[in-house]
Amino acid sequence: MSFDVLAVRTPTLPPATHTNCYRLGDCVIDPASPYPEEQERLRRWAGPIRRVLLTHHHHDHIGGVEELVATTGAAVWAHADAQVPFRVDHRVADGDRVDTGAGVLIALHTPGHADGHLAWQLEGTGDVIAGDLVAGEGTIVLLPPEGNLAVYLASLARVRGLAERLWPAHGPPQPAALADHYIAHRHMRTSQFLDVLATRGASTPEAVAESVYASVPGANLILAAAQVRTHLAWLLAQGRVTECGPEWSLA
Numbered sequence: 001m002s003f004d005v006l007a008v009r010t011p012t013l014p015p016a017t018h019t020n021c022y023r024l025g026d027c028v029i030d031p032a033s034p035y036p037e038e039q040e041r042l043r044r045w046a047g048p049i050r051r052v053l054l055t056h057h058h059h060d061h062i063g064g065v066e067e068l069v070a071t072t073g074a075a076v077w078a079h080a081d082a083q084v085p086f087r088v089d090h091r092v093a094d095g096d097r098v099d100t101g102a103g104v105l106i107a108l109h110t111p112g113h114a115d116g117h118l119a120w121q122l123e124g125t126g127d128v129i130a131g132d133l134v135a136g137e138g139t140i141v142l143l144p145p146e147g148n149l150a151v152y153l154a155s156l157a158r159v160r161g162l163a164e165r166l167w168p169a170h171g172p173p174q175p176a177a178l179a180d181h182y183i184a185h186r187h188m189r190t191s192q193f194l195d196v197l198a199t200r201g202a203s204t205p206e207a208v209a210e211s212v213y214a215s216v217p218g219a220n221l222i223l224a225a226a227q228v229r230t231h232l233a234w235l236l237a238q239g240r241v242t243e244c245g246p247e248w249s250l251a
């Protein structure tokens, strides 16, 4: 079993340049592109549909929603915590089922990357449309204040327990074991950030990012510092670090 997928060009985070739109039965998930020529392609591919389901509200996932709704009359389904600049017809809760006519999709509330993030599992299978829980290309960033590492790790663990195959918003399908790698990677990064604080003493997230990501080719230090901040907030909640002004230290 596989979903119909159409990758459309979007203003997403490099190195990714496209967002996957998925279709099952009378539903399209994440009609993402704000560009007219891509929306035209998307409309022809989608055909007559009844619902637009969202994984989450980030701009590189919702750019084509209004256009597709205007031309098809489809209803928009999104989680109650999703904040979008258009009308939502149905607020989805965890466990909601959508009969697409070609299979039932079950909503999995999986926040951490975005408030109100939903993954969609095809009932009776291990196939899960994963949104931005994982990526087949590039990485997933957790940006403050929305990004929350504890919540994200719990969402990854939950989906890992349900899925065999993850269908991400960027890049090709991935084995569910990728979620394990993501969890391990976040813990590895956390230890690296702690090591920097242990070695250098009080440091800003920018300084920590520079120290850890200096060897990573093409690293975006602004995004890297935001990641550090998200990890430090997680450590702060555990009482393992303290924050004093712009600097962070080991507790």
Ligand SMILES: [Zn+2]
Residues within 6 Å of the ligand: 056, 058, 113, 114, 132
């Ligand atoms: Zn996102």
